[in-house]
Amino acid sequence: MSLAAFLEASPRVIAVRLTRVRGSSPREAGTEMFVAVDGFFGTIGGGQLEYMAIDKARSMLKSGEIATEMDVPLGPEIGQCCGGRVEISLSLMSGDARTAAMAAETRRLEELPHVYVLGAGHVGRALSDLFQHLPVRCILIDNRAAELGMCGAGIEKRLSVMAEADIRTAPAGSAFIVLTHDHALDFLLTAEALARHDAAYVGLIGSATKRVKFERFCAAGASKADTHRLVCPIGAVGRGDKRPEVIAAFVVAEVMAALTEMVRSPEKTAE
Template sequence: MGGAESLARFFETDRRVVRIALTRVEGSSPREAGTEMFVSKAGLWGTIGGGQLEFRAIDAAREMLEDGCLARTIDLPLGPEIGQCCGGRVEMSLARMGEADRRAAETREGLSQAGRPHVYVMGAGHVGRALADLFQHCPVRCVLVDPRPEELARSPAAVEKRVSAIPEVDVANAPRGSAFIVLTHDHSLDFLIASAAIERRDAAYVGMIGSRTKRAKLRAFMREHSDPGLFEDLTCPIGAGGSADKRPAVIAAFVLAEVMARLTCGAASPALRHASEEDAMPDTSDRAGAHA
């Protein structure tokens, strides 16, 4: 559990909760030191990595809820003796939570949420809605932007939905390090938004749905209206490295991986950086009209 459910709401369901935190990690481990999760009699919030490591921690936490123990420490090798092969070792602290502990945990979660990178999905068509469905489960703040309120209303995703007549303003006001995925219903609008995002020079990712032809047209547009030297910071087509499948859900899955890799790993230049690569570029066709 977690993500869609707020930590505060989780605490409201049962005040008797144990906090599990990884206090020391040696070698290979599914999560890093400082990772925490919360366990009640019937619920869970967060994860310390799953597998036998997490199962044993949950069992120990629930034993504490039954026997009244206030705190304990577990030192666990992640080897064959517990059915894992990470090869590392972790130390975990388990503690019953009081009111002050719960407030502190909510504060930490709030700070973590506030520090999440922004992902702007510029267009609420088929692919845009599919992207919002996926990003709602990721550690990002996803904003779905479209001038058409009726299209935004079709998205059931738990993300921010913003009606915007001039999306370039949303691009200009976005925080540093944001990601922009451009897939509106209008090619001219795509060009304006993509150019505005590239010209910021501080975006973590700028991608535009389309084909080699559309990419070439944007380059010509930027030669007339902007700095053409910035064009190489654009990823277009988006999600083209994984599959030629043009179904919206498939496109969205590959774009999600592309964006999250950039946000979490500081990926280097986009795969399609240089004009000389365009001939070898897979033509995923101009999907903006069909799916955006």
């Protein structure tokens, strides 16, 4: 459910916001969640802290209290061991507050990193199933409508006969995972993605032998791609298990690590 749908279904909602964090805590200052009588949207980190905040928010909805604050030590007394301390503001959402929250959510969604899964075969579909639950915008691309139709994930599915054009127009900091049904097409798309010096991740499915062949393809003058930036084999830490779902799990971990590192060191996308 989207935030807009949650707010539309809930006439009275308490906004719960971490206003100050000292020491270790499950989430950072500025994190918000929204609590209604019969549901909530978002999280401030789970555990006893979140339970206490939800309980207080619902108590406010019942009593009619408009705003309050909480100062919570994250220690043994509440059954958590983070060791920090958080301050929380809780307030009944006005119409303006709802509008502002939805605008902030729209900006957040627009700023999500793009992950391009190039190939809708078994591994491509398994990747899509996992990425749909993560804070990314996943785009599954293939030139075969039937394969795209087999993907049930709630991600963008794009029928394209020139996926290299999709790569060229992708925003900076995107991740590209190449796993089509054709090795020649794999090489073309991988070279195109590596030509994007601002890519956060470029991965090519296959063995070490396939990587060598791709490097020879580039050395022969077919591409000037910097193959040192290529991840191939992908999901190498799980090498030996070729089940699509297992491969996908390891690759998703690789991609998310690369995207996280990009956020911490944005200058790396310009290298």
